[in-house]
Amino acid sequence: MPEHTLAISGLHKRFGQVVALRDVGFTVRPGELFGFVGSNGAGKTTTMRIVLGVLNPDAGEVTFGGAPITRQVRTRIGYMPEERGLYPKMKVADHLVYLAELHGLSSVDARAATQRWLGRLGLDHRRGDEVQKLSLGNQQRVQLAAALVHEPDLLVLDEPFSGLDPVAVDVMSDVLREEAARGVPVVFSSHQLDLVERLCDRIGIIAGGRMVAVGSVEELTASAGAELEVVAPQAEPDWAANLPGVTVVAEEGPRTVLRLAPGADDQAVLHAALATGPVTGFTRHRPSLVELFRAVVTEDGGGSRHA
Numbered sequence: 471m472p473e474h475t476l477a478i479s480g481l482h483k484r485f486g487q488v489v490a491l492r493d494v495g496f497t498v499r500p501g502e503l504f505g506f507v508g509s510n511g512a513g514k515t516t517t518m519r520i521v522l523g524v525l526n527p528d529a530g531e532v533t534f535g536g537a538p539i540t541r542q543v544r545t546r547i548g549y550m551p552e553e554r555g556l557y558p559k560m561k562v563a564d565h566l567v568y569l570a571e572l573h574g575l576s577s578v579d580a581r582a583a584t585q586r587w588l589g590r591l592g593l594d595h596r597r598g599d600e601v602q603k604l605s606l607g608n609q610q611r612v613q614l615a616a617a618l619v620h621e622p623d624l625l626v627l628d629e630p631f632s633g634l635d636p637v638a639v640d641v642m643s644d645v646l647r648e649e650a651a652r653g654v655p656v657v658f659s660s661h662q663l664d665l666v667e668r669l670c671d672r673i674g675i676i677a678g679g680r681m682v683a684v685g686s687v688e689e690l691t692a693s694a695g696a697e698l699e700v701v702a703p704q705a706e707p708d709w710a711a712n713l714p715g716v717t718v719v720a721e722e723g724p725r726t727v728l729r730l731a732p733g734a735d736d737q738a739v740l741h742a743a744l745a746t747g748p749v750t751g752f753t754r755h756r757p758s759l760v761e762l763f764r765a766v767v768t769e770d771g772g773g774s775r776h777a
């Protein structure tokens with residue numbers, strides 16, 4: 471299987487007066503699980519549709535292994551669209567065989583792959599049922615099987631976790647990890663940030679059609695600066711108010727929560743705290759992805775979407 475990098479750069483897209491994307495770019499390397507997050511309407515689906523060639527950008531380009539994504543390359547992508555495009559009246563197994571053949575597998579290989587994925591995703595007993603008779607979550611499993619049945623070289627999944635029960639979330643997580651381990655670049659969008667934080671090698675945050683952060687969870691949370699919790703029972707209120715690079719987030723009795731700007735000196739804070747008397751607690755927290763998300767998305771303010 472060829473191992474290629476997906477590279478997206480300088481994407482601009484406008485729908486009438488609405489600027490959906492401005493200069494969107496990021497890369498997803500072979501074997502990497504990339505989480506694409508952003509508020510409703512931020513531009514995730516638009517970006518993914520452009521990768522698939524369903525939409526054309528006004529500017530910018532998408533390459534896979536350094537070459538543009540041609541019709542030929544497109545058959546090697548596994549895609550889960552936001553609007554789940556299965557034929558409701560088709561039977562589950564027939565549907566998967568049909569899709570696999572459409573992507574170039576022989577009839578024998580298509581059947582074998584269908585069998586494998588039905589088993590892997592716990593859908594064996596539903597193989598003869600019409601897609602429309604399945605629950606939403608099971609339809610979603612079929613949709614995942616549909617994205618995977620032709621052994622794609624690249625996976626692009628638009629909110630694969632929405633509507634899944636906790637067991638199905640685990641199955642989906644395992645499958646995405648396995649696909650990445652096979653050397654496939656995997657990009658998926660999600661609003662479940664705890665899951666994204668746990669699962670992804672790298673994350674891209676889009677706000678108002680612009681990338682506001684791209685990197686590993688460690689890189690992103692380090693760049694956001696740390697949070698310190700200081701317990702100093704004899705300190706006066708506002709003791710930390712004027713320390714450089716420090717913002718007071720909360721003050722409750724002896725406990726003060728501070729946000730440090732990147733590079734700010736936590737030892738200087740400790741010295742200042744000790745100057746007030748005994749310090750009985752001094753803890754550094756890494757911000758969670760949810761906190762980071764709130765910070766960067768609010769900072770951006772959305773900007774004006776209108777041209």
Ligand SMILES: Nc1ncnc2c1ncn2[C@@H]1O[C@H](COP(=O)(O)OP(=O)(O)OP(=O)(O)O)[C@@H](O)[C@H]1O
Nearest residue numbers: 485488489490508509510511512513514515516517
């Ligand atoms: N076909 C279209 N015609 C007009 N506007 C569109 C079209 N598709 C998307 N938009 C607009 O482009 C912007 C980005 O939409 P997009 O669907 O990419 O967001 P998203 O990040 O996928 O959001 P969600 O989390 O809700 O799925 C929105 O302002 C949306 O209204």
Ligand SMILES: [Mg+2]
Nearest residue numbers: 514515516552
């Ligand atoms: Mg979307």
